[in-house]
Amino acid sequence: MREMERKQSSGQVILIAVLAMALILLSTQIYVFEVRMSTVHLDSNSLNDYFFAIKLGSRNVVIGSIANVSEGGSNTVLMANLDKLVALVNRQNQFGRSTLNYTVEETAPYSSGVWLFWGTDGFGVSSAFAQFTFNLSDREVDADFSYFINVTTTLTVKGNYRTMLADEKQVNVTVNLLNEAKPALASQVTLYYRILDRWLAPNASNNYIVTDYGNGTYFASFLANIPSLTVEVSVLVRDQQQILVQTNATCS
Amino acid sequence: MGRIGITLKMFDNGGQIRIIEAFLAISVMFSALVLTAPMSSTPDLEKQGTLKKIGTQVLIKLDNNGTLGKLIEGGNWTALKQSMDLFLPAGVFYNMTIYDENMQRVNTQEVSNSNQEGSEAVVIQYLCATQSSDTHFYTIKLQLAWPK
Numbered sequence: 001m002r003e004m005e006r007k008q009s010s011g012q013v014i015l016i017a018v019l020a021m022a023l024i025l026l027s028t029q030i031y032v033f034e035v036r037m038s039t040v041h042l043d044s045n046s047l048n049d050y051f052f053a054i055k056l057g058s059r060n061v062v063i064g065s066i067a068n069v070s071e072g073g074s075n076t077v078l079m080a081n082l083d084k085l086v087a088l089v090n091r092q093n094q095f096g097r098s099t100l101n102y103t104v105e106e107t108a109p110y111s112s113g114v115w116l117f118w119g120t121d122g123f124g125v126s127s128a129f130a131q132f133t134f135n136l137s138d139r140e141v142d143a144d145f146s147y148f149i150n151v152t153t154t155l156t157v158k159g160n161y162r163t164m165l166a167d168e169k170q171v172n173v174t175v176n177l178l179n180e181a182k183p184a185l186a187s188q189v190t191l192y193y194r195i196l197d198r199w200l201a202p203n204a205s206n207n208y209i210v211t212d213y214g215n216g217t218y219f220a221s222f223l224a225n226i227p228s229l230t231v232e233v234s235v236l237v238r239d240q241q242q243i244l245v246q247t248n249a250t251c252s
Numbered sequence: 253m254g255r256i257g258i259t260l261k262m263f264d265n266g267g268q269i270r271i272i273e274a275f276l277a278i279s280v281m282f283s284a285l286v287l288t289a290p291m292s293s294t295p296d297l298e299k300q301g302t303l304k305k306i307g308t309q310v311l312i313k314l315d316n317n318g319t320l321g322k323l324i325e326g327g328n329w330t331a332l333k334q335s336m337d338l339f340l341p342a343g344v345f346y347n348m349t350i351y352d353e354n355m356q357r358v359n360t361q362e363v364s365n366s367n368q369e370g371s372e373a374v375v376i377q378y379l380c381a382t383q384s385s386d387t388h389f390y391t392i393k394l395q396l397a398w399p400k
Binding site for chain 2: 012014015018019021022023025026029045046049050052053054056057058060061063064065067068071073081084085088089092094241242
């Protein structure tokens with residue numbers, strides 16, 4: 001009789017075992033699914049790309065701002081643009097809560113993150129400098145990232161002249177352009193020479209030639225009747241980031 | 253005789269119960285498998301991760317020298333589409349929508365290579381700042397998908 005009861009209940013045991021197996025199967029699948037989801041969320045490559053994109057955006061803003069200031073815009077443009085960037089980045093929640101902060105360089109020669117020095121000794125600088133801190137926080141990640149962006153366009157000009165006939169002089173000017181201390185190409189090179197109080201641009205009638213060496217060095221040459229013993233030239237260069245820089249130099 | 257009849261009947265019922273139990277067990281297992289099947293066939297997250305990476309890399313590549321901002325600022329949607337066609341691997345469907353700072357759609361033309369439905373679709377959100385002296389900000393939503 002007992003044997004028969006045991007046989008009768010064995011079906012229920014099988015049913016319970018099957019139920020347990022089904023539960024294990026389900027929970028395993030759910031676990032695997034969750035693990036795969038979190039793996040994708042925490043993919044360090046995705047985060048690196050995200051950080052890089054934020055840094056790239058910051059750099060673009062600094063370049064645009066210094067281009068604006070170099071063309072006569074206010075020094076406050078940099079901070080105004082960075083404020084906008086910060087607001088937009090902090091609104092993003094693709095990977096978690098983003099917090100971007102910045103400080104502009106105030107140590108001399110910078111003021112509000114901008115340094116414009118267009119000298120008379122053959123040296124000119126247009127520069128902007130800002131430091132950033134970026135924090136990304138989520139349930140699964142808390143990452144800090146700090147970086148700085150320094151965009152500096154430097155211009156150096158050296159020149160000499162040779163007297164031809166009477167006041168006629170052949171002036172040779174060498175221009176060097178650098179972006180962040182590396183040779184850079186210009187999108188525009190404009191040269192002026194001074195006669196008394198007037199600045200004149202040489203043209204074809206002056207046999208004006210500009211040679212581009214392709215490595216950030218430009219050689220300009222022209223003929224002009226200049227009565228003074230020294231020749232003053234002014235060189236205005238726009239780099240390929242549309243940042244303007246200018247300097248005056250005396251050729252002797 | 254009466255006792256033998258009862259026992260036989262009990263044995264008959266026992267067989268039916270076994271069949272019902274077996275049927276129940278099979279149904280439980282079957283339903284468990286049916287329930288977990290969609291979970292295992294959810295979008296391939298590795299494929300989605302790859303798509304996201306590819307898309308972000310393409311946008312970074314275009315943005316690196318300010319080209320992306322220039323094309324958007326100039327409304328040069330044809331050139332933008334050509335650049336995407338060039339940089340994205342063949343066979344990847346994409347659809348790009350560009351919004352300004354006020355989240356108003358900027359692109360007047362479709363920047364897309366397909367109106368077909370793809371699989372393992374992902375959306376990438378990318379903030380683009382222009383390098384121009386009057387800095388503009390654009391939010392790019394790039395949808396990518398593998399062909400079905």
